[in-house]
Amino acid sequence: MSTLVTGIGELVTNDLSLGSGLLGVRTDAALVVDGGTVAWVGDGSDAPAADDRVDVGGRAVLPGFVDSHSHLVFAGDRAAEFEARMSGEPYDGGGIASTVRATRAASDDELRLRLARLVAELRAQGTTTVEVKSGYGLTVDDEARALRLAAEVTGETTFLGAHVVPPEYAGRTDDYVALVTGPMLAAAAPFARWIDVFCEPASPHAFDGAAARTVLGAGRAAGLDLRVHANQLSAGPGVRLAVELGAASADHCTHLTDADVDALASGSTVATLLPGVEFSTRSPYPDARRLLDAGATVALATDCNPGSCFTSSMPFCIALAVREMGMTPAEAVAAATAGGAAALRRTDVGHLGVGARADLAVLDAPSYRHLAYRPGVPLARALDVGSLT
Amino acid sequence: MSTLVTGIGELVTNDLSLGSGLLGVRTDAALVVDGGTVAWVGDGSDAPAADDRVDVGGRAVLPGFVDSHSHLVFAGDRAAEFEARMSGEPYDGGGIASTVRATRAASDDELRLRLARLVAELRAQGTTTVEVKSGYGLTVDDEARALRLAAEVTGETTFLGAHVVPPEYAGRTDDYVALVTGPMLAAAAPFARWIDVFCEPASPHAFDGAAARTVLGAGRAAGLDLRVHANQLSAGPGVRLAVELGAASADHCTHLTDADVDALASGSTVATLLPGVEFSTRSPYPDARRLLDAGATVALATDCNPGSCFTSSMPFCIALAVREMGMTPAEAVAAATAGGAAALRRTDVGHLGVGARADLAVLDAPSYRHLAYRPGVPLARALDVGSLT
Numbered sequence: 001m002s003t004l005v006t007g008i009g010e011l012v013t014n015d016l017s018l019g020s021g022l023l024g025v026r027t028d029a030a031l032v033v034d035g036g037t038v039a040w041v042g043d044g045s046d047a048p049a050a051d052d053r054v055d056v057g058g059r060a061v062l063p064g065f066v067d068s069h070s071h072l073v074f075a076g077d078r079a080a081e082f083e084a085r086m087s088g089e090p091y092d093g094g095g096i097a098s099t100v101r102a103t104r105a106a107s108d109d110e111l112r113l114r115l116a117r118l119v120a121e122l123r124a125q126g127t128t129t130v131e132v133k134s135g136y137g138l139t140v141d142d143e144a145r146a147l148r149l150a151a152e153v154t155g156e157t158t159f160l161g162a163h164v165v166p167p168e169y170a171g172r173t174d175d176y177v178a179l180v181t182g183p184m185l186a187a188a189a190p191f192a193r194w195i196d197v198f199c200e201p202a203s204p205h206a207f208d209g210a211a212a213r214t215v216l217g218a219g220r221a222a223g224l225d226l227r228v229h230a231n232q233l234s235a236g237p238g239v240r241l242a243v244e245l246g247a248a249s250a251d252h253c254t255h256l257t258d259a260d261v262d263a264l265a266s267g268s269t270v271a272t273l274l275p276g277v278e279f280s281t282r283s284p285y286p287d288a289r290r291l292l293d294a295g296a297t298v299a300l301a302t303d304c305n306p307g308s309c310f311t312s313s314m315p316f317c318i319a320l321a322v323r324e325m326g327m328t329p330a331e332a333v334a335a336a337t338a339g340g341a342a343a344l345r346r347t348d349v350g351h352l353g354v355g356a357r358a359d360l361a362v363l364d365a366p367s368y369r370h371l372a373y374r375p376g377v378p379l380a381r382a383l384d385v386g387s388l389t
Numbered sequence: 390m391s392t393l394v395t396g397i398g399e400l401v402t403n404d405l406s407l408g409s410g411l412l413g414v415r416t417d418a419a420l421v422v423d424g425g426t427v428a429w430v431g432d433g434s435d436a437p438a439a440d441d442r443v444d445v446g447g448r449a450v451l452p453g454f455v456d457s458h459s460h461l462v463f464a465g466d467r468a469a470e471f472e473a474r475m476s477g478e479p480y481d482g483g484g485i486a487s488t489v490r491a492t493r494a495a496s497d498d499e500l501r502l503r504l505a506r507l508v509a510e511l512r513a514q515g516t517t518t519v520e521v522k523s524g525y526g527l528t529v530d531d532e533a534r535a536l537r538l539a540a541e542v543t544g545e546t547t548f549l550g551a552h553v554v555p556p557e558y559a560g561r562t563d564d565y566v567a568l569v570t571g572p573m574l575a576a577a578a579p580f581a582r583w584i585d586v587f588c589e590p591a592s593p594h595a596f597d598g599a600a601a602r603t604v605l606g607a608g609r610a611a612g613l614d615l616r617v618h619a620n621q622l623s624a625g626p627g628v629r630l631a632v633e634l635g636a637a638s639a640d641h642c643t644h645l646t647d648a649d650v651d652a653l654a655s656g657s658t659v660a661t662l663l664p665g666v667e668f669s670t671r672s673p674y675p676d677a678r679r680l681l682d683a684g685a686t687v688a689l690a691t692d693c694n695p696g697s698c699f700t701s702s703m704p705f706c707i708a709l710a711v712r713e714m715g716m717t718p719a720e721a722v723a724a725a726t727a728g729g730a731a732a733l734r735r736t737d738v739g740h741l742g743v744g745a746r747a748d749l750a751v752l753d754a755p756s757y758r759h760l761a762y763r764p765g766v767p768l769a770r771a772l773d774v775g776s777l778t
Contacts, residue, residue: 310763
């Protein structure tokens with residue numbers, strides 16, 4: 001069944017053959033969805049016939065947001081830790097252990113319910129693709145379980161056994177890395193597309209460059225592709241390791257040397273920025289302008305998790321990117337759509353060219369500019385087109 | 390008809406006789422609404438019978454937000470000005486003239502439709518009382534019209550003919566003040582509760598201390614109570630004038646001297662902070678901690694307007710207040726509820742004691758802390774209780 005979406009005041013295509021500017025914008029547009037993909041894009045006045053018709057009343061339509069970094073499989077609540085941090089406690093990743101305890105104790109059904117609620121919350125804010133990491137189980141069974149549940153809601157599943165060293169392995173990082181790269185990886189790999197590691201020598205809970213290299217190498221050998229938590233708390237080795245190994249994305253990139261920026265600009269690794277984390281940990285923001293000016297590909301993602309950043313809102317991240325990171329509204333929207341797709345090495349999402357997956361976000365606003373112009377206002381939602389169901 | 394609201398996981402009452410801490414919080418609570426007011430508050434296990442029943446499923450319930458500063462009667466769009474500002478253009482209030490042009494040209498019905506949409510948007514985010522200013526007409530007829538339309542949606546209407554000097558009075562501020570305090574005030578007063586002035590010697594478009602004093606004096610003589618746009622762009626005379634004249638609120642308070650802080654701490658004037666403006670103009674934030682520590686009463690409001698800040702989200706302002714202004718989550722929620730009520734000199738809203746107006750906000754979260762813990766996520770909405778309709 002085909003559906004004609006009409007009355008699109010402004011259409012962001014991210015396809016330069018279909019519109020103008022960085023975002024491939026066209027006005028007074030229409031679009032036909034057929035079999036779940038974009039079948040036609042053009043002027044509203046030229047729209048072909050279709051089986052069904054949705055009029056969006058002059059609103060802006062964008063590719064659904066691609067949130068390439070989240071941690072949605074967990075139990076527990078860390079509002080009290082957040083409150084303490086806002087009163088001056090520093091963030092070093094240590095609170096992750098409390099989520100690990102709660103997650104291990106939760107039933108499958110509780111985790112499934114929480115995950116479904118968060119995915120619905122993301123979708124209600126315009127996100128149509130989400131990557132989900134494990135990393136709050138940190139045992140063979142709990143990591144495999146987290147990925148099994150994540151795989152029920154997305155194909156973009158990431159094994160993050162190397163999130164932190166769990167308390168029972170304190171002081172025995174090498175033993176824990178052996179567990180992660182051995183039986184845990186074997187149990188997790190059937191449910192995972194990606195492997196990730198929190199590479200952060202500045203945190204007593206995370207992993208140094210050598211351990212990260214070991215984890216990523218084992219993951220690749222098991223058929224997983226690579227992403228890295230890199231340079232969040234210090235200018236460590238994570239970014240350069242990610243680029244050297246051809247990881248799809250280096251995430252955080254808060255503290256970068258000139259060599260890190262050069263590496264990101266010359267390699268194929270996307271710099272994924274997570275400004276909600278800096279907001280919620282009261283940390284300095286990464287410098288997106290520096291990365292863009294150097295020629296790096298930049299993505300924005302939420303990092304939605306119960307500790308360092310519990311936002312699920314890509315529009316909020318866009319507004320922060322414009323306010324705090326030197327991005328233009330267009331650059332921020334590109335990073336939240338096409339950038340996220342690049343960070344997941346996906347060509348079927350993040351744009352609305354013919355043949356793309358018909359993942360549409362609609363705004364209660366006339367232009368994508370309103371995402372930064374109207375911070376905090378819930379303007380975006382995923383558009384359910386008849387033929388998608 | 391009475392309605393029992395039950396299943397309240399956490400109830401913020403802002404009434405220290407009903408709960409604990411700054412916010413008068415109680416858990417596992419219930420509340421009876423009768424005839425549009427709060428008739429009973431207590432433990433869920435003690436709840437009396439009522440005609441109707443609403444179960445909020447363990448969610449947190451708060452007094453609806455009181456947004457004591459907005460400019461919702463306007464036409465036009467300034468997304469392009471916002472985009473230019475984010476690329477380095479400074480904000481000095483000059484862009485207001487473009488909204489004045491568009492507002493004058495709009496029909497009553499267009500203004501009414503835009504206003505209704507914005508009020509609905511506020512309510513969908515948990516705001517149940519909103520003050521609305523004129524200030525984009527700047528002629529006798531256009532100011533009276535704006536207030537007539539505002540009075541259709543709220544009793545908290547504010548005459549702001551002294552928003553900026555309109556282009557046709559450029560260089561003739563005295564003549565414009567004579568118009569504002571003469572025929573414009575006479576036409577506006579029947580529809581207004583408050584008078585306000587943009588007191589800002591640092592802006593070429595606004596009014597100095599002497600002009601502000603003239604405007605406020607005339608308003609008071611016409612039976613209006615006072616509020617002041619004070620110290621937004623510089624440490625000018627606005628705050629001390631507001632306190633001297635017993636204004637209900639001095640709004641913005643971005644640049645304060647020690648004498649300003651002392652005045653606010655010792656007088657009856659509320660310091661209303663509008664952090665969305667600093668977010669959207671990339672300006673330094675006001676120091677709420679300094680004001681609170683000195684003993685001033687602090688309110689938070691959106692300043693929703695098409696130029697300097699087009700957010701309508703009180704939760705966003707709460708998150709900014711915690712991140713940027715040194716407020717605890719509890720202080721920020723108090724400022725967005727009880728603080729706003731104080732800034733409007735209202736005792737019937739901003740709390741949920743017995744006899745209060747039954748204006749309830751419900752969160753898709755277990756605690757008020759989530760408003761800051763989950764920035765950008767649309768958690769809050771006004772709760773429609775049967776007996777309110």
